[in-house]
Amino acid sequence: MNIFKATATAVAAVMAFSTPASAEEFPERPINLVAPFNAGGGTDLLLRAFAPHFAEALGGDAYVSNMAGGSGTVGAAALAGQRPDGYQMGYWSVTVATIQPQIKDVPYDVDSWTPICSVAASPTVLFTNASSPFQTIEDVVAAVQAEPGKYIYGSSGPGAITHLTTVAAFEGLGIIDDMKHLPFQGSGPALQAMAAGTIQFFGDTELLMTRGDFRPLVVFNAERLESFPDVPTAAEVGIAAPLNELYLWGGLFAPAGVEPDVTEKLSTACETAMNSDGFQQFAADTSTVLNYRNAADFDAFFRAQYESNSALIEAAGL
Amino acid sequence: MIEAIPQALSLIFTVEGMFVLTLGTMLGIVLGALPGIGSTVAVAMILPFTLTMTQAPAILLLLAIYAGSVYGGSISAILINTPGTPQSAATCLDGYPMAQRGEAGKALGWATIASVVGGLTSAVVLIFAAPQLAAFALNFGPIETFALILLGLTCIVSVSEGSMIKGLIAGFLGLFLSTVGGDPLTGEARFTFGNFQLIAGFNLLAVVIGVFALSEVLIRASAISDADNKLVKFSGIVLPKLSEWSGRVKGLIKSVLIGNVIGILPGTGAATAAFISYAEARRSAPTRDNFGKGEPDGLIASESANNAVTGGALVPTMALGIPGDAITAVMLATLTLHGVTPGVRLMSENPVLMAAIFSGFFIINLMLLPFGMIVSRLAAPILRIKEAYMLVMISLLCTVGVFFVRGNPFDLLVMALAGIFGFVLRRQGFPMAPLVIGMVLGPTLEISLRQGLIITDGSFAAFFTGHPIAAVLAVIALVMLTLPVIRFYRSKSAKA
Amino acid sequence: MQNLVTERRIVALLILALSAGLVVSTFGLQFAELGGAFSPMFFPRIILMILLALAALNMVIDMMTNVESKELRLAPTLLICAGFVGYVLLIMPLGYFISSVMLALLILITLGIRSPLVLLVLPIASAGSLVVLFNHILKMPLPNSPFFWWI
Numbered sequence: 001m002n003i004f005k006a007t008a009t010a011v012a013a014v015m016a017f018s019t020p021a022s023a024e025e026f027p028e029r030p031i032n033l034v035a036p037f038n039a040g041g042g043t044d045l046l047l048r049a050f051a052p053h054f055a056e057a058l059g060g061d062a063y064v065s066n067m068a069g070g071s072g073t074v075g076a077a078a079l080a081g082q083r084p085d086g087y088q089m090g091y092w093s094v095t096v097a098t099i100q101p102q103i104k105d106v107p108y109d110v111d112s113w114t115p116i117c118s119v120a121a122s123p124t125v126l127f128t129n130a131s132s133p134f135q136t137i138e139d140v141v142a143a144v145q146a147e148p149g150k151y152i153y154g155s156s157g158p159g160a161i162t163h164l165t166t167v168a169a170f171e172g173l174g175i176i177d178d179m180k181h182l183p184f185q186g187s188g189p190a191l192q193a194m195a196a197g198t199i200q201f202f203g204d205t206e207l208l209m210t211r212g213d214f215r216p217l218v219v220f221n222a223e224r225l226e227s228f229p230d231v232p233t234a235a236e237v238g239i240a241a242p243l244n245e246l247y248l249w250g251g252l253f254a255p256a257g258v259e260p261d262v263t264e265k266l267s268t269a270c271e272t273a274m275n276s277d278g279f280q281q282f283a284a285d286t287s288t289v290l291n292y293r294n295a296a297d298f299d300a301f302f303r304a305q306y307e308s309n310s311a312l313i314e315a316a317g318l
Numbered sequence: 319m320i321e322a323i324p325q326a327l328s329l330i331f332t333v334e335g336m337f338v339l340t341l342g343t344m345l346g347i348v349l350g351a352l353p354g355i356g357s358t359v360a361v362a363m364i365l366p367f368t369l370t371m372t373q374a375p376a377i378l379l380l381l382a383i384y385a386g387s388v389y390g391g392s393i394s395a396i397l398i399n400t401p402g403t404p405q406s407a408a409t410c411l412d413g414y415p416m417a418q419r420g421e422a423g424k425a426l427g428w429a430t431i432a433s434v435v436g437g438l439t440s441a442v443v444l445i446f447a448a449p450q451l452a453a454f455a456l457n458f459g460p461i462e463t464f465a466l467i468l469l470g471l472t473c474i475v476s477v478s479e480g481s482m483i484k485g486l487i488a489g490f491l492g493l494f495l496s497t498v499g500g501d502p503l504t505g506e507a508r509f510t511f512g513n514f515q516l517i518a519g520f521n522l523l524a525v526v527i528g529v530f531a532l533s534e535v536l537i538r539a540s541a542i543s544d545a546d547n548k549l550v551k552f553s554g555i556v557l558p559k560l561s562e563w564s565g566r567v568k569g570l571i572k573s574v575l576i577g578n579v580i581g582i583l584p585g586t587g588a589a590t591a592a593f594i595s596y597a598e599a600r601r602s603a604p605t606r607d608n609f610g611k612g613e614p615d616g617l618i619a620s621e622s623a624n625n626a627v628t629g630g631a632l633v634p635t636m637a638l639g640i641p642g643d644a645i646t647a648v649m650l651a652t653l654t655l656h657g658v659t660p661g662v663r664l665m666s667e668n669p670v671l672m673a674a675i676f677s678g679f680f681i682i683n684l685m686l687l688p689f690g691m692i693v694s695r696l697a698a699p700i701l702r703i704k705e706a707y708m709l710v711m712i713s714l715l716c717t718v719g720v721f722f723v724r725g726n727p728f729d730l731l732v733m734a735l736a737g738i739f740g741f742v743l744r745r746q747g748f749p750m751a752p753l754v755i756g757m758v759l760g761p762t763l764e765i766s767l768r769q770g771l772i773i774t775d776g777s778f779a780a781f782f783t784g785h786p787i788a789a790v791l792a793v794i795a796l797v798m799l800t801l802p803v804i805r806f807y808r809s810k811s812a813k814a
Numbered sequence: 815m816q817n818l819v820t821e822r823r824i825v826a827l828l829i830l831a832l833s834a835g836l837v838v839s840t841f842g843l844q845f846a847e848l849g850g851a852f853s854p855m856f857f858p859r860i861i862l863m864i865l866l867a868l869a870a871l872n873m874v875i876d877m878m879t880n881v882e883s884k885e886l887r888l889a890p891t892l893l894i895c896a897g898f899v900g901y902v903l904l905i906m907p908l909g910y911f912i913s914s915v916m917l918a919l920l921i922l923i924t925l926g927i928r929s930p931l932v933l934l935v936l937p938i939a940s941a942g943s944l945v946v947l948f949n950h951i952l953k954m955p956l957p958n959s960p961f962f963w964w965i
């Protein structure tokens with residue numbers, strides 16, 4: 001076992017000698033951006049489009065690495081224990097950062113991170129098939145109350161944003177106990193089941209909804225959406241706070257304890273990268289709703305979300 | 319669709335178009351042929367390069383890598399008994415025994431022709447009937463899917479004749495392994511025994527590469543006493559003569575059909591198709607008694623079906639905008655990056671691009687034949703190096719392959735332990751193919767069963783009363799299950 | 815019936831014990847009992863019960879038949895098994911390159927390769943070419959060492 005001992009000593013020695021680089025010289029080596037999902041997914045592609053502009057804004061190099069599994073928690077858990085030197089960051093969504101740590105026994109929580117910047121945020125929408133008889137959410141409430149246990153809402157998995165959207169809607173309307181929940185593995189199979197009529201309701205972002213022949217019923221936003229001026233907000237149909245607003249947001253997080261100077265530098269670079277023509281073009285092509293917050297604002301937003309989402313988790317029975 | 323083809327061909331027959339098709343197919347075959355590197359990792363390697371390309375070449379490159387790597391997997395499966403992907407696991411069953419007999423070239427010949435025929439037919443089906451087939455696939459709800467997976471499970475019986483109990487144990491172990499981790503319906507952790515890493519479950523590829531490739535390394539290391547040992551004799555593909563096809567064409571057509579149908583359905587994939595097709599061939603082929611001992615019909619069944627799936631998986635992807643598997647999901651995401659919205663209107667809004675993808679897919683499958691011959695000719699000298707060197711390279715490549723599947727170092731530990739576990743079991747005559755079948759089918763089996771029970775309010779009988787497709791599939795599954803048993807007793811009484 | 819304890823019977827017994835243990839573990843009180851299809855243990859319990867029955871049957875068959883063990887060179891096999899486990903555990907702390915060179919050396923030496931040239935060149939060349947390809951050409955980094963970020 002000498003080799004193990006020798007290795008451990010060597011590793012410790014190197015760790016001790018490498019003092020954190022001062023903010024002046026940062027970055028001295030490539031920055032690793034962790035996508036907690038597989039290559040080719042939405043998060044991965046967003047990061048890959050973001051990385052070159054971010055690297056340019058920092059005057060360094062940046063690459064994307066994938067670490068998938070456990071609904072994003074495996075990647076987040078691995079980063080949570082790393083050194084807070086600013087060379088490793090992850091792009092976490094609302095579920096990875098605020099939902100999963102409250103429903104699973106994961107080795108990270110609200111205090112594990114230095115939030116750097118928020119990048120995207122889209123309100124979610126509850127929708128049904130375009131061919132369904134339900135024109136408004138009132139029709140849905142009436143139908144569910146007339147035949148309890150008949151209607152089924154789908155999700156892309158327990159604790160996913162799709163699940164929380166439907167829970168927020170039906171819990172907020174007080175009919176969730178008269179409906180059935182059918183989880184699928186991912187949005188693809190769920191949307192296929194929707195097209196086939198196996199499930200009647202599904203909730204996701206506007207972008208996803210416009211891909212199929214679907215009819216929006218409620219939007220979980222503070223105001224009505226420009227693209228659907230006739231669709232009421234959740235508050236308008238009587239869904240009370242905190243269930244009335246739900247956003248699929250995501251941003252960069254570094255392990256807790258990053259030097260304020262470095263955080264500042266990263267956060268500013270993030271803003272520059274988001275305003276670059278290349279990234280704006282990406283957002284336009286993929287209908288990504290950009291939403292920049294600096295480190296301090298994002299920290300406050302993240303903590304508030306962590307709190308308010310616990311009500312949703314309770315309602316979902318997770 | 320057909321009207322748009324001339325315009326689509328003008329997109330393909332450009333310098334850039336032909337370049338990506340040629341390079342992509344070649345690279346796909348090479349990557350697929352490397353032990354441990356499968357389609358998923360091959361696509362992840364190429365993805366960053368496609369981001370800077372225009373729409374059609376980007377998608378064609380991904381498609382070429384995909385189809386090429388599915389075919390390439392058969393090369394390492396046949397020559398060194400190490401499938402890089404679950405879908406080539408069935409190819410080992412007859413491919414490697416043929417190679418051991420000194421017929422490696424012939425085995426690859428059969429596999430190549432079967433792959434090309436499977437891929438080409440699925441391309442034709444795609445061009446002419448994608449919307450109709452996608453509509454048909456909507457008939458498959460959770461209950462129908464459950465019955466189909468049940469049918470798939472009967473393959474465990476047919477690939478483990480001779481050691482039935484041990485095959486079944488391996489199969490059920492595979493099913494169990496697939497349940498470890500977060501419950502797909504409630505999210506609760508199962509069998510993790512407090513270990514957070516296990517919440518993501520056992521990765522299928524890590525286990526497959528462990529039990530096939532690493533355990534193969536151990537088996538060879540445990541037996542060779544002569545370090546100068548050489549691997550199988552191989553000097554290039556030998557295409558089967560036309561006369562050798564007599565009696566095999568019917569099986570080929572059946573396998574291609576199975577591959578196409580299964581590719582279209584949600585929740586299944588190339589591995590399921592290869593195994594179902596293999597099991598069906600083993601049930602009905604005139605040569606069934608030679609299966610598992612190096613019978614070309616077995617190779618034809620698995621290789622034509624798994625390549626037909628690549629086209630089938632494109633049907634829901636293109637017609638509904640719903641990805642058929644992990645690779646087609648990457649293609650759809652790449653489309654969005656180029657400003658194309660995947661979804662139900664994908665084909666009607668982008669007819670030329672879709673026609674280019676379909677025709678490109680046809681051309682890729684044509685290229686498999688010459689490129690397959692070139693790549694395996696190039697691989698021949700590698701097989702002449704000392705076995706010890708080869709074992710080193712297999713081990714290092716498998717590690718790379720497993721690492722890049724999810725980027726999770728825990729998967730490497732799973733691979734190493736699966737290798738040792740697989741080695742111990744293989745020495746005692748446990749076949750490993752059933753374990754892979756169990757792990758591949760397990761998640762879909764469980765989810766569809768439990769979804770079905772939620773829909774029917776807990777009534778299992780209701781699965782078959784209101785669902786004719788499910789009832790028919792269940793009856794076929796029952797026949798497949800009892801037939802080998804009857805045959806076994808009949809042959810016993812004939813001998814007595 | 816010359817030898818009661820054979821490798822095959824030990825493996826059969828281990829599988830039996832493993833399945834029994836797993837079946838027992840499904841009856842722990844760790845889940846809120848939602849009943850039927852909603853219970854996370856619904857499906858695994860069915861699978862494990864069948865597995866247990868099969869394992870018991872297998873045990874009986876292996877006790878009744880006597881199968882000669884296959885040839886096994888114990889020392890190299892155990893060394894390479896331990897090598898694999900050590901290798902995957904060292905990849906993260908030491909990086910892919912260093913740990914791969916060590917594994918390659920172990921496999922070559924265990925299998926009787928003694929040529930110093932091969933032992934020097936083959937491990938470095940094979941691990942090095944993969945590191946160059948992935949870390950530097952494709953920018954898909956394999957785990958790197960704590961000493962130098964480029965390998």
